[in-house]
Amino acid sequence: MNWKNVLRLVSVDRKYSRVIRGTRFRRFRENRIVTYALYIGACLFGLLIGWLVANFYNGISDTTLKELFLQGATSLFTTLPTLALLYGLVFSQMGQMQRIGAKVSIQPLYWFPITWKEHTLASILANLIGWPLIITIFIGSSTSLASVPLGLAPLAVFTMLALLASLFLASVTTEVFKILQVRISGAVTKVAGRAAIWVRLLGSILFFIIFYLAYFSLYYSVSLPALIESIAGGQRILWFIPYVWLGIALSAFISGLMLETMIFFLASLAFIYFLFLAAARLNVRFGLYEAPSITISHGAYIPKAGLLGRVGFSSIEAAIIKKDFRAFTRRRELMYIFIMPIVFTIIPLISSMRGATGGSLPSAFYSFLFVYLTLLPGTLMTVALGSFIIGSEGGGVWYIYSSPISAKSLVKAKYFFATLFSFAITLVCFFIGVLLTSPSLQITTIGLTEAILLIFSLGMVSLTFGIRGADFREFPRPRMIRPLWSFINGLVCILLALTIISPIIPYGLKILFETMQASAAISIPLPESYLYAALPLSGIIALVVTYLFYRKTVENAEEFLLKAET
């Protein structure tokens, strides 16, 4: 093992991670002070906490309380390795996820005199740098300082060793998982052909949803003391799982069972080494990732006029719509656009459902839930698609520039795609909403009408800004729209959305006040026919917005098609 090679590779890997997170790719300058400030800060903060804990302990005069405090601290020490394993896994997996959307990846330089073990070790160590190490430095420095007055210094030293071993274990697990993922996706794409596209799309959406759900569930509902308590109680029961052996070794050390300590600690080290060897072997076999050759079609080529041609789109418009559909189902980095509206809809939905358990809810809650489900996902999707769809052309934009496409055709094709997809999402959510909440006819009409109005108007608004602020840079990751224009688009969309639904707001407030018993004194008198006026008014506002922004979009598109020089 050449350690210099390992350290060089670690440094390259870390730089890559920082570059893909940043916004500058070509002119990246590393500020070492900023890079290391977090580690130094974590150490200083840990020492401060340790000093405060030590002072607090020294200040306790009651011996029973002192004993209780000591017991609590000892219990905390035993949970730390498993806790380190958990956060090590979460952060190293998140690091891997960040790399999914990156257009550049670092491949092992197999022609260099570097062994696969060195590559593997470097990758494992590089995964640990960042938040896992910062948290560990914080825990290590605080426990070390606090352990001296508590008389737990030997335990603190052993805990530090166990913490580092746990982190390594987490990272080596992520490494094995990463290689297997490549292997599995490669195998799936080889056998599945066209179905591989759908497997990959649905698999990615499912993976992200599960990950975000788990993350937000942990973040919102599980408190740290509860987690520590469950770890302390659970790891002895789960002794047969190698991942908790380090925690068991620590608790045996506290109980003075030296033989058990040695057995579990050495067994943990052996398990880590075994995993490392497995990761290195897997890297030898699958480490050199090559883009899988996905075969979409076999047999004779039969060109078709297609449905789009029959409903009035020109061949160039239909071609662009079909191309965009394929891009959004096949390009991994574009899947975020599908996933984000889904995630941002599901999370508050689950939170509100959880809050609702245990008591009966007013009918207004179900009405608002239905309107929320019908309005939000589709609207978020249309805003996202509208603003990203031009920038998503990336480096291939030269083809659009050199194609005989007019500005109006380009706008028509892109707008149709963005709104059609969003409308499909809205319909799905609408049916889910109907099934879950059984809304009244009035609420159903309001929800669906407003959703359609928002999709078609905000889709055009977002396309206007999407063309104006398009960013075709793809390195290190596709940008699609410049941040300033994305911000402006978001702001304008919020304001216009409120304007479009403004005629409906009094009706919503009326329902809300009617169902709130305590505020029965407040009531909004609206005539029966209010909705007959409000909905058309909302429609007129949406039409005006769409028309005004359509003109601006075409203007932007004309300018865009003459912009190849920049």
Added chain:
Amino acid sequence: MTNLLALKLTSVSKRYGDVTAVDYLDLDVKKGEILGLLGPNGSGKSTTLKMILGLVKPDSGSVNVLGINVEDDPVAVKRKVGYVPESPRVYEFLTGLEFLDFTGDVYGMQLEEKKKRIEEFLKALDLEGREGDMISSYSEGMKQKVVIISAIMHRPELLLLDEPLSGLDPKSARIVKDLLHEMASQGVTTIMSTHILEIAQAMCDRIAIMYDGRLSALGTMEELRQRARMPDSGLEDIFLKLTGTGDIKPVVEALMK
């Protein structure tokens, strides 16, 4: 006379900040002609090709392609032109077949014609059997073949090719060269930028040498030899002399020290 011209550049210039990419360029290209556009890196070749296609707006002068002023109707010009850019990034999420089908639709080809042309080209350039695979798994040469097919398949009247043969295997390169000759005989004009001087010498009817955004020489091989006063020399020596970059020996000697 104008009817015989495929391209007419009149005092065309383009600046990027302080850098003059193209400096009052005048150039006439006849229909059916293959013109080689040579020049060192940064001499303005790619900018010239982009201005011809309407991708870059000239600061001054006019560009007339097949009787159409590019500024007046860039879409009409693009419809008649096939373009291979210097380093094309194709849609890698499409298969080769899907990309060519997309191209056919973009240029409004009829279904039967599209099918016939795609199948012919796939066969000729040895892409048969891989046409259903996503382009992301293609080699650079295969990607280049797809781009070349997409530039030619819609039967353009003018071809703008920026380093078209880079990455192609010898057989495919030969097919493309012969095809360009055949197309020229049918009246298709080709303007080809290349650094491979042997190809330019073998293929082009005339050669234009650009240097610092200007046209430093234009003519047939014989005319260039006369101008450089190098009667028995090949294009490489002529090029180095006319672009003032011929004094290479001291550079090599310095590197070997």
